[in-house]
Amino acid sequence: MLTSNNDPRQYRHIVLNNGLEVVVIHDAHANKSAASMTIGAGHFYDPEDTQGLAHLLEHMLFLGNEHFPQANGFDALVSAHGGHVNAWTGTEFANFHFDLSNEAFELGLAQLAAMLMTPLFDAERLSKEIQAIDAEFKLKLKDDLRRLYQVHKETCNPAHPFSKFSVGNLETLAKDDIETLQNKLRAFHQRHYVASNMKLCLLTAQSLDTVSEWVHRLFAALPDSTFIRHTDWPPLYLPEQLGINIAIKPIVQARRLIISFALSEIESSYRSKPVALLSHIIGDEGPGSLLEHFKASNWATSLSAGGGIQGHNFKDFNLNLQLTEEGLQHVDDIIECVFAYLALLDKHIDEPWRYDEKVRLNQLALEFGEHGKAIDEVAHIAEQLFTVSAEHVLVADCLLDQPDIPLVRYFLSQMNPDNMRIKLIDPDANCDKHARWYNTPYRVSPLSDEQRQRFRHPRTVDTLCLPRKNPYLVERTTCIEQEPQHGSPHQLIDTSGMALWFAQDHDFGLPKGDCYVSFDNATTAASLSLTTAKKVWVALQMESLTQRYYQAAIAGLNFHLYAHQAGFSLHTSGFADKQLGFHQQLLNDLRQLNTTPLAFEQIKRRHLQALKNSLLNKPINRLFTRLSVLLQRNSYAPADLLPEVERLQLADIQQVHEQLFSASFIESFVHGDWSSHEANAFGQSLQQDWDGVATGQRVPRDVVDLRAQHRYVHEVDCQQDDAAAVVYYQPPGQSLKDVALTIIAEQLVTAPFFHHIRTEKQLGYLVGSGYMPFNQHPGLALYIQSPVADAWTLQMEIKQFVRECLQDPRQFVDIWPKVQESVYRQLLESDTTLSMKSQRLWMAIGNPQLSFERQNELAEAVRSLTFDDITRYCEHLLSDEQFGELVLYCRGNKQLASPIEGQSITDIRAFKSNARYML
Template sequence: MQLSTNDKRTYLHITLANGLRVLLVNDIECRKSAAAACIQAGHFDDPNHIPGLAHLLEHMLFNGSETYPDADNLDKYLSPHSGSANAWTGTEFSNYHFDVEHSHFVEGLQRFADMLFKPLFTQAAIEKEINAIDAEFKLKIHDDLRRLYQVHKETCNPDHPFSKFSVGNQQTFSTHSLQTIQDALIDLHNRHYIANNMALCIVSNMTLDEQKRCIKEVFSAFPSGDEFKRPNLPPLYLPEQLGVKININPIKDARRLIVSFALPDMQLYNESKPLEFISHLLGDEGNGSLLNHYKRLNWATNLSAGGGINGNGFKDFNVNLQLTKFGEDNISGILNSLFYYIKLIAEQGLEKWRVKEKAILGKLAFEHIENAKPLDDATQFSNLMFHYKETEILSGDYLITDYSFHPIKACLLLMSPENMRMKLISKDLQTDKITRWYETPYAIEPIDQQLLTALASPSVVDDLHLPLPNPYITESCTLESINQEYLLPSKILHDQNLQVWFAQDAQFNQPKGDCFISFDCEAVTQGIKVSAYKRLWVALMVEHLNDQFYHAGVAGLHYHLYAHQGGFSIHTNGFSHNQLELSLNILKQVMADVDLQPLFEQVKQKQLKNLQNSLLNKPINRLFARLSGLIQRFTYAPLELLPIIESATIEDIYWLKAELFKNYSVEAFVFGNWTTEQSIQFAKRLNEMPKPRLSMPQIKREVVDLKNAIHYENQVSSQHPDSAVVLYLQTPSAETKDVALTILVEQLLASPFFHEIRNEKQIGYLVGSGYLPLNQHPGMVFYAQSPNFSAKQILLEIKHFLFEITSSIDDYQEVWSHVRTSVSKQLEGSDTNLTAKAQKFWLAIGNQDLEFNLQKAIADALFALTFDDIKNFCQKLIAPADVGTLVLFCCGDKNEVDDIPAQGTVINDLTAFKQHATYVV
């Protein structure tokens, strides 16, 4: 097996006697152990008369097995031990995965195996899960991606399994008896859920020998079956479904053009990756690129190339454009430019240096890959075992080993007008059809033959040319020596308005790093107008920077400019070579007087569209956005920002920029593969930048103090039919003990809340809870979204749960210490990768945790708690004088104006509420 030179893990690939293929991964540094099983079975294998059966089968596996008959037994076992389990069903594969503390992994595996091979399929559970799937279906009815996907299904070959309705709902299942569905589930399971049709991956701190013994003990007894080979499928598209234009009306305000080319299975080209080469050129954003050309003509604001559905025998290659109104009226010009650029690639782009450049980028990404979470790696590797040889499971997605041009030419030949499907998405389009399941208006018609003929010989576009060699690519990635004095952040410069911190990484041994430069600007205290203009200014600067530094990102030098409550930040990360120079160059551009007029109208319209569309988000998303805007002093809801941005002028943006740079302070942090000398030199150059008129301290990140009221409530308007509730409970203080109690109690309640509200009460598909610190002030949330229950009913059920579990908290006396140990291990566990470690240090600097031991302090506080502390804290959750309570709700199509009884303070005016609120840090 080909390994990265920086990969510290060890691997073993084995095949059990029953045909089960297993990849064992020993990672002595991983926080938790994880397992994932990939099965060659998906919705393509649904019987034609029961669409959605494979999806239902996925749900059923979590509803009890022969040895562990209780529903949700796996989740109930895992959750007290920092564990979780989940699954997905795709077109041709399904994947089941879980993680848990190392000490509970073996029993977790036993339960996992029993779940996979010996499910019960009781009719009572089938009926319950059909309701859950129906709620999931209803949740997605107003999701534009799902609605677009259904149009795709209804405009392809009806004999191809992709055309099937894959989700299932009450309607598809109710036409059959429970006995019929039960028999079909058993048959589908017996045919596909067999050892030799499965790939398993384990990531654990157990030695490979220990893992091998464990896997043999747990999985060897399960049966093989008849080897499954997917039959040859018919063509994905019929001849009349190519060379077509498909008009689609979205729900959100969107203008998009998706040009798709129908290609064969790309598995044959794993070693050459021709589509990655082509998308690398089509998706370029530098001078001479397609996107640059489209922006200049005001035709499009964004372009991505690649992606598209793929499977056994088929592959779509997509060019996806976000259009302007002017672009929507100039589709033929957009297409001419696209096909001219494809012609440029075919005639001028097949040069060895270009292929080598792409191969170098792949090799650098592979050699310096940072490990993901064990659960993510196990899930990915188990899936890759079906697509790559044993030796290529780790490297196959990255390395180009075949430099020949033939695969690229073969793909480019298929990127022809006749082989194109053009999807135009806009509310303004004429349609004459409605999809069956998601009621999406659409129309399909052949593209005019005259246009197809013209596109076959596209007109010359003078300002289009292929990119030059990338100046940011380097193959010399050396590691600097470690200075033990700088393993924790230390201040290397302290000036009137500038503080610079530095630390080295001695854990990951990567030639990478992160650099943060954050501005706190006094102007943000002026209120919402500054916040709205700042959002627009940052968006304009991102567009401006992209023209100059796009190729840095391609080469692994990533940069981000983003707004925050106190001002804005620049964050660069990736390879350390040249990164500090990049940070300084970006800073110079940000501080310079830049002409943003040419970009203004296009960027403003894009921001307006984003804000308007956010009002159409799922109710739960709307409620969480409102929560942030209500509680945090200098954060505002999209509804408040919209009218200000709508009336903004370029003069307002120039005014804003001047205000930001009047009075400010800067804090910077350099972390990773740099020497002390390099970092000090960087700090000196930062200090040479223009100074503000006045220096000022960091802006306080304050939150509204919700205590001393019965509760606050705020109704959020929504155009989605579902109702939803978010109950936010604000912890009395930000003291370490209260933080520890909030984290622990939320973890203790999370699993029973999900089980009660989603599985037992069946309120809806979107149900959950979470620890939610706003500006580091602790709190927790309980939320649910429902297609059937009113907001009032949802809130009553949430409150009933809290009351009942508080009354019966003694039942958790045995399990709470396990949860405490689990949470403590998470807090004190090692960082998963270099950027995660950088973010942790940066957060500590911002919170003035200058001993960098807050997580340890919380862990220590956890072990100082008694069960009486837990009981007393739980009592506070239902005692509003002690815990601040905010109820946010959407009524959906229930439209009950008095849905939530006004028991406390009703917030009608967001601005007035925040102006008169009391704040705490």
């Protein structure tokens, strides 16, 4: 198998006698082991009379098998060993994946093999799981992405399996008796869950030989079969479904235009990537780009190119635009501009340097790319094995060794009006149909002869031009000499208004790095109006920087400007070569307010739309957003920000711009493949450039103190039907021991809480718990969103579960050592990427935790805990002794069965102004 020259891992490709194809990855530094099995059987293979069956099967496999009959036993196992397990059912594939500690990997694989081979399909559990599927379906009834997706399904070829209802609900899954449904599940399972239709990928610190032996022993019993997966689908679209307009009415205030071209399949061209080249050029955001033209015309504010559904023999190429109100009146003008750009591209696509540049970018991504999370990697590789040769499966995403300009031209030729579908998402759309299941209003009409003629022969747009050669391509790709004394962060600058920290990378051996510069400004942090103006200022500046330096990001010089409670930060990352100078250039650009009245109005309207749409988020999201607002001093609710944004004028942006660059505390961190000399030079430039600004103090990130106070209750308005509740516990202290106890407590309750509320009680699909610290202050949250119960019932169920679960901690005495060891090992995990380490160190600087050993210290605090500590923690939480408690809830469409006890927070500002705070 081809790999990157800089990849230290070992790989092995195995094909068992039964036909199962396996990739085993040995990573000596892996903190956890991960596994993923992909099955070539998604919802495309559902029987016509039981749509959603593949999705139901995915759920049922977790509910017991012959070897491990306990429902959700797999969840309990991986949770006890510091891992996660999940699954999904897509169009052509289903996937199961998990991670957990290296020591428990063999047991995890045994569970995976058993659940895939010998499911029980217990009648009682099946009946309950249909309810869970229905709750999942109802959860998405007001999700516009799902609603638009259903319109897509209804406007394609009804003979193509894409048109099927993938999720399932009571109507499709409960129309048969349980015995009949069991037989259908068994038949589907026996037909598709066979070795020749499955691909497995494993990543672990265990040796290749050891894991190979496990694979042969555990998965050899998968049934062999001569089964050949059907992929000869009919055309995705009939002729009358191309060359059409589709108007769709959303729930949220969104104005989008999706121009979609039906292309041939692209899976076989992964070594030439013709469509990726087209996406790269059409999606450009720099000078002369489509997006620049649309912004200048006040028609659109964003554009992405290349997305869209794809499968074995189909591919949609989408141009997705966020429109302005004026843009809604110029849809045909926008589409004509797109075809003018495509005509321009057709004239210049033969220029060899364009492909050469893309080849170079892909080579850099392949050689110096960083591995992602192990669980994500194995899931991706297990699916790739169905479409890519084993030789290339590890590098297929970046491999570009067979450039093919004629193939690019072939796909470009398919981008024509007769092969196009136009989707216009408009809140005022005039519709005459409603999509089934999600009740989405829409209308379909053919392109007029005038439209076809106009798009076939577009007028030239003089301002449009293709991207020029990228001036930011990296030159230095070798690492500098290491300086042993600079392997951990230390200060190069320490003055009253400025601090600069530096650490050289001694772990990853990549010519990359991260540079952070943060401005704390007390005046803008403490004012709602200035905080609002600051958010819009950040968006305006980021818009300007992106347009100017889009090619830098393409070349691996990434940048991100973001607002935080105390001010704002600029973060650059990627290749070290040229980065520090680039960061200085960005900072200098920020000193100028590079905007126009038109750009201001576009950003302002975008913010208003985002704030209004946030009020339509699902209840559980609304509650967690409000939790952050209530507990953090300088955080504000969308409902409070809305009127401020509406009142905002360009003069207010100028005022906050001047304020941000006066009396600020500037803190910076340089980490990566740089010498101390380079870091010192960067610091000296900062001092010279910002001498008159760096005169402020660090702004504290304090948190509301709920402890030993009342039980607080807060209602959040929500326009969705489901009720929801979050119960948040704030422990009595913030020492390492308090943090360790809270993390352990959350780990102990997470699996039983999910099983009790979701599986046994069937109260809802969104159920869970989480360790939720605010600025290192520990916290524990349990949550439920439910289509069947009211908010009073939900918070009572949480309270009752906590009471029954914690009043006898002895039930945890057997699992407690495993959880303790798992958490201990997780805390000792090394950073898997350079950027991850940079972010961890930067957060330590900001907190501040200047020993930079908090993870290790916390690990030791976990290891030193005794079961008596856990028992006392549970007793204190149950007695409310020194614990703070906050209940947040949404009513949905249900009246409260009874008032929720506690001191009600009705005025957020008054609550926060009267609250005590913890630093």
